[in-house]
Amino acid sequence: MIGPRALSIRLSTLTGRGVASGASVGEGWPTDDRLSTVDSYVRTVGRRLRGPVGTRQGLMRELADGLHDATEAHVRSGLPVAAAQARAVRECGPVDALVAAYQPELAASQGRRTSMLLALLMPGLVLLWDVPWMFAGAWNTPAPRAVWVLSDVITYAGLAAGGCALLALAFFVAGARLRWSVGKLTGAIGLLGVVVLALTLACSAAMAVLNPGDTMAVFAWSWIGLLVEAVTIVATGSMTLSLIRSLRLAFGRTPAAGVRSASAVAP
Incomplete structure (x- = not known):
């Protein structure tokens, strides 16, 4: 089981991959619903969690920021935005694992x-x-x-x-x-x-x-x-x-x- 701190380290490691490409971070981003896959994933995790609202929101902001950074790193490496989002979500792990990791902290x-x-x-x-x-x-x-x-x-x-x-x-x-x-x-x-x-x-x-x-x-x-x-x-x-x-x-x-x-x- 991974804890919230270990998850942050994992996400920060992902953001360091593939930065040698010359692709601009902003290229290819949709103008609306920019990170729909990531947002859907974060909302799914958040709905499953039980605990103090402030702590829960802080954990979800941390998760979303890490996934956004990981997605940008994958975009820099040449992946389309949708594929970059999907990879970031897959690398983060199943919803069940994140809920099990976050719930004790809550x-x-x-x-x-x-x-x-x-x-x-x-x-x-x-x-x-x-x-x-x-x-x-x-x-x-x-x-x-x-x-x-x-x-x-x-x-x-x-x-x-x-x-x-x-x-x-x-x-x-x-x-x-x-x-x-x-x-x-x-x-x-x-x-x-x-x-x-x-x-x-x-x-x-x-x-x-x-x-x-x-x-x-x-x-x-x-x-x-x-x-x-x-x-x-x-x-x-x-x-x-x-x-x-x-x-x-x-x-x-x-x-x-x-x-x-x-x-x-x-x-």
Whole structure:
């Protein structure tokens, strides 16, 4: 299997071939749909990939640039444009091979994003939730012991999730060198995030039920409590979306429909 970096090296090697010919690079190019075979090939690869949009677009730009350069090199060597495009596509390899090479990088990119969100937001929210109690909490009325136990569970779970997420980031860096399965790592951080987030929400709901008066005073009747609630909703939504994407990449199936080899897009 070739990786994206190896593919870039392969394409740059192809562009160095056949430059001794005196043919102009621009000669013979069609005025419309200049690189239709190359574009079709790149679009086919892009449709098969799953992952962060920005990373996917960057990989496809890199692939297209390499194929365009390889095509120009073949044109310089005397091939017609259509044949040059077809050769560049064939030399790049089957679509299946490129999808298999690119998909781990996309999974790693999503895993890193999810890990960074968990590392920042879970401990951050744990600390933030104490702020309304400091300003609007009722210090003269002790809360039930169960509330303190649940509060400790939330604190330890959030800090543990943040620590595990930082460790996962280190594993993603090491995994690129040690050839670890980034798909499994992305799935693991996704599952961890779901468990911790669900536990945190369940404990928070239980605390509100066990201590409704103080909870309403802190989070419903004070401006700082409402502000913290708004931040919590946005942060939770961001984490949930990232967790879903990580789990889909780790455990979902890459669509098999429309699987085509390089020869299928080359005339």
